[in-house]
Structures are given as structure tokens and as C-alpha cells.
Amino acid sequence: xxxxxxxxxxxxxxxxxxxxxxxxxxxxxxxxxxxxxxxxxxxxxxxxxxxxxxxxxxxxxxxxxxxxxxxxxx
Numbered sequence: 001x002x003x004x005x006x007x008x009x010x011x012x013x014x015x016x017x018x019x020x021x022x023x024x025x026x027x028x029x030x031x032x033x034x035x036x037x038x039x040x041x042x043x044x045x046x047x048x049x050x051x052x053x054x055x056x057x058x059x060x061x062x063x064x065x066x067x068x069x070x071x072x073x074x
Contacts, residue, residue, distance in 0.1 A: 007030070017029045 009026075009030075014026065014029065017033065018024070021029060021032055023029050023032060
């Protein structure tokens with residue numbers, strides 16, 4: 001579902017985005033910008049989880065695939 005809206009976007013900001021992205025329409029620039037904002041936010045949230053999650057099954061498969069001893073085993 002699309003939504004029509006009116007935005008006040010500084011002209012110089014829009015022109016710079018158009019030049020960098022090489023997108024032609026204002027709509028495409030806004031859509032692309034929102035998609036990138038969402039993508040980067042998801043990446044930042046994943047990075048914030050680094051070292052906070054324990055996935056024992058995945059760790060076991062990873063270590064086994066690398067030929068390394070599993071933790072607690074000799």
C-alpha cells in the first residue's frame with residue numbers, strides 16, 4: 001500500500017542525495033534512503049548483540065566443522 005504525503009526537504013540535501021545515488025526521482029531517493037536507514041539500523045542492533053547471545057548448537061557445529069575440540073572435551 002502506498003501513501004501520498006507532502007514533505008519539506010531541503011533542496012541542497014535532495015540534490016546531493018540525487019547526485020550520490022544517481023536516482024532520478026524524488027520518490028526513489030526517499031524510498032532508497034528509508035530502506036538504507038532501516039538496513040543500517042538492523043545491522044547496528046545485530047552488532048549490539050555481539051557476545052550477548054549463546055547459541056550452543058551453532059557453536060558446536062561451527063567448532064566441529066573447523067576440526068577444533070569442543071569446549072569441555074579433550
